[in-house]
Amino acid sequence: MSTQFLQWWPYPSLSLSSLITGPLQSASNLTLTKHFSAPVSYLAVTVNYTLTTFCHPNRRGQFSKLVCNCSTGAEGILDPDDCDPKTGQCSCEMGYTGLQCEDCEEGYFTNGTSGCLPCACDSYGAVNHLCDSSGTCVCKAGVYGPKCDDCHPGFFHFSSTGCRPCQCNNHTSNCHPQSGVCLNCDGNTQGSNCEECRPGFYRSPSSVLTEECLHCPCSNTSSNGTCHTDARGSAVCDRCLAPYSGPQCDQCSAGFFRQDALCVPCDCSGNYDPLGPAQICHPQTGQCLGCINNTMGPHCQLCAPGYVGDAKAHNCTRPTPTTPTNRSTAVFAYTPAPKVLPPSTSNSSSLSPTTTQALLTSLGSPTDNTTAALTEVSWTQFNIIILAVIILVVLLLLGFVGGVYTYREYQNRKLNAPFWTIELKEDNISFSSYHDSIPNADVSGLLEDEANEVAPNGQLALTTPGNCYKA
Numbered sequence: 001m002s003t004q005f006l007q008w009w010p011y012p013s014l015s016l017s018s019l020i021t022g023p024l025q026s027a028s029n030l031t032l033t034k035h036f037s038a039p040v041s042y043l044a045v046t047v048n049y050t051l052t053t054f055c056h057p058n059r060r061g062q063f064s065k066l067v068c069n070c071s072t073g074a075e076g077i078l079d080p081d082d083c084d085p086k087t088g089q090c091s092c093e094m095g096y097t098g099l100q101c102e103d104c105e106e107g108y109f110t111n112g113t114s115g116c117l118p119c120a121c122d123s124y125g126a127v128n129h130l131c132d133s134s135g136t137c138v139c140k141a142g143v144y145g146p147k148c149d150d151c152h153p154g155f156f157h158f159s160s161t162g163c164r165p166c167q168c169n170n171h172t173s174n175c176h177p178q179s180g181v182c183l184n185c186d187g188n189t190q191g192s193n194c195e196e197c198r199p200g201f202y203r204s205p206s207s208v209l210t211e212e213c214l215h216c217p218c219s220n221t222s223s224n225g226t227c228h229t230d231a232r233g234s235a236v237c238d239r240c241l242a243p244y245s246g247p248q249c250d251q252c253s254a255g256f257f258r259q260d261a262l263c264v265p266c267d268c269s270g271n272y273d274p275l276g277p278a279q280i281c282h283p284q285t286g287q288c289l290g291c292i293n294n295t296m297g298p299h300c301q302l303c304a305p306g307y308v309g310d311a312k313a314h315n316c317t318r319p320t321p322t323t324p325t326n327r328s329t330a331v332f333a334y335t336p337a338p339k340v341l342p343p344s345t346s347n348s349s350s351l352s353p354t355t356t357q358a359l360l361t362s363l364g365s366p367t368d369n370t371t372a373a374l375t376e377v378s379w380t381q382f383n384i385i386i387l388a389v390i391i392l393v394v395l396l397l398l399g400f401v402g403g404v405y406t407y408r409e410y411q412n413r414k415l416n417a418p419f420w421t422i423e424l425k426e427d428n429i430s431f432s433s434y435h436d437s438i439p440n441a442d443v444s445g446l447l448e449d450e451a452n453e454v455a456p457n458g459q460l461a462l463t464t465p466g467n468c469y470k471a
Contacts, residue, residue, distance in 0.1 A: 069100065075115055076101030109135050122149040124160045156180035168194045169209040187212030200225045204233045221262075223249040254278035257286040269312045271300035308381065319381075 068083035068090075076096025083090045092101035095108035095116035104116035107129045121129050121137035125148030131137045139148035142155035142163030154173040155163035157180055166175035168182035171194035175182045185194035188201040189212065197203050197213035204214075216227035218237040222244035227235045230247075240249035243256045243263045252263035255278070266272075266281035268288040281288050291300035294307040294316040303309055303316035310316070 074098075074101045106130060109133055111135075120147055122147050124158060125149055125162065151177045171210075171212075188215070189213055200227075202227050202229055202235050205229055206233060217248050219249065252283055255280055257281050257283050259286065268300045269295065270314060271295040271311060 068081070068088055070077050070083050070090035071080040074090075074096075076092045076098075077100065078091040078093050080090075088099060090100050092098070095105050095118060097103045097105045104110050107119050107121075108116040109119055109131050110116050111133060117135065119129060119131035119135060119137055121131055122143075122145075123129075125139055125143035125145070126137040127140060127148075128138065134146075136146050137148045139145070140162035142152050142165065143158065144150060144152040149158075151158050151163035154166050154175075156166055156175045156177050157164045158177060163177075164180070166173065166180060166182060168175060168185065169189070171185045171187045171189045172182050174184055181192045182194045185191070187194070188198050190196050190198050193209075195209050200216050200218075201213035202216055203211060214235075216225065216237065217235055218225055218227050222241055223237040224239045224241070226238045228238060230236050234247070236247045237249045240246070243253040243265075245251050245253045252258055255266055256263040257266055264286070266286060266288065268280055268291065271291050271293045272280040272288060273290060273292050276290060279289065287298045288300045291297070291304075293300075293311070293314050294304045295311040296302050296304045297311070301311050303311050306318060307316040308319050
């Protein structure tokens with residue numbers, strides 16, 4: 001069978017042998033037509049050949065019309081002996097393309113040291129299936145990663161439309177890549193969108209969610225530390241610990257007062273009315289406001305004026321009146337001896353002392369009625385009683401000394417009693433007085449046994465109710 005085909009060959013490398021050593025077993029009537037095309041000249045060769053009944057040893061099947069050039073060593077060639085009979089396209093492995101499988105298909109890449117590798121771009125996150133020579137895909141908005149298979153920080157919900165921005169009110173840029181729950185909220189916030197305040201913090205109702213939360217004005221000492229806002233937007237502590245009270249737990253409850261930033265119990269010694277006002281002491285000073293049980297003082301620790309006892313024992317009472325103590329008093333009676341004018345005929349006087357009450361044998365002792373009827377005597381009253389007893393003893397001693405002195409004086413006057421001698425001479429009367437002239441004389445004869453003795457003739461007698469003296 002005779003046919004012809006047109007083949008372009010580079011010139012001047014064309015030789016007849018190259019024509020007949022190809023797919024042709026024999027050829028005749030070769031017509032060469034030179035064609036110039038810079039920079040290489042080609043010859044159009046028209047070959048008239050007779051097709052034999054057998055193929056070239058390197059070919060199989062029906063006789064090929066074109067040369068199959070797939071044995072150049074390209075790594076993408078699947079079979080070096082197989083090519084397209086019309087185009088000469090070699091059979092390539094997956095990911096390779098080109099006449100001799102020397103290029104990578106779309107969706108594949110090579111870094112020059114390895115064959116064609118798949119880009120493996122995520123169908124949701126990548127713009128397309130193409131990648132660059134490093135295998136990095138082109139990602140949609142909010143998507144990142146070499147294969148565009150993850151959301152960029154600040155984005156979530158990976159889908160065919162890309163990733164959505166995290167809704168965290170500017171308190172964080174991170175959220176869960178699938179659920180979108182915000183992570184690591186700042187500004188003292190919490191919640192899936194950082195929209196809530198952490199315990200111990202609050203935000204005014206008029207504030208926007210992008211503002212940070214403020215610290216609650218609630219001490220952990222006086223409250224549980226958490227708070228909320230009232231209708232005016234002010235912070236109010238959720239729960240005050242005993243004994244604190246007030247919107248911010250900075251006040252003391254009834255029965256307590258402020259001391260060194262702490263609430264301490266009022267100290268009224270138990271002398272307050274439990275049914276009275278709840279505030280029993282001043283909230284700042286702690287001074288008791290209403291003492292009962294006849295008490296007084298900053299802490300109701302003293303008995304009121306006119307009362308005695310122990311205020312802390314709740315027994316302030318009025319003192320019980322007592323009977324005055326009867327004490328005997330030494331009385332000394334002294335009657336001076338009257339002067340008597342005896343009859344002139346007598347040279348002696350008689351002295352008759354009156355009966356004088358002697359010094360009392362007893363200085364007096366307290367009676368049995370000196371026991372006080374008070375249920376309890378205070379220390380001050382006890383001191384007063386001791387002082388009174390001492391004064392009384394001193395007075396008794398002074399009285400005793402005075403009595404002894406008076407008695408001795410009385411005895412001395414009795415022993416040294418004066419006497420007079422009266423002489424009658426004609427019409428003149430003369431008196432002679434002797435005082436203490438006979439201090440050791442026996443005075444027993446001066447006293448007469450009978451007070452109303454009749455004077456003998458020629459004597460003048462002077463008689464007194466109690467004494468007679470010789471004239």
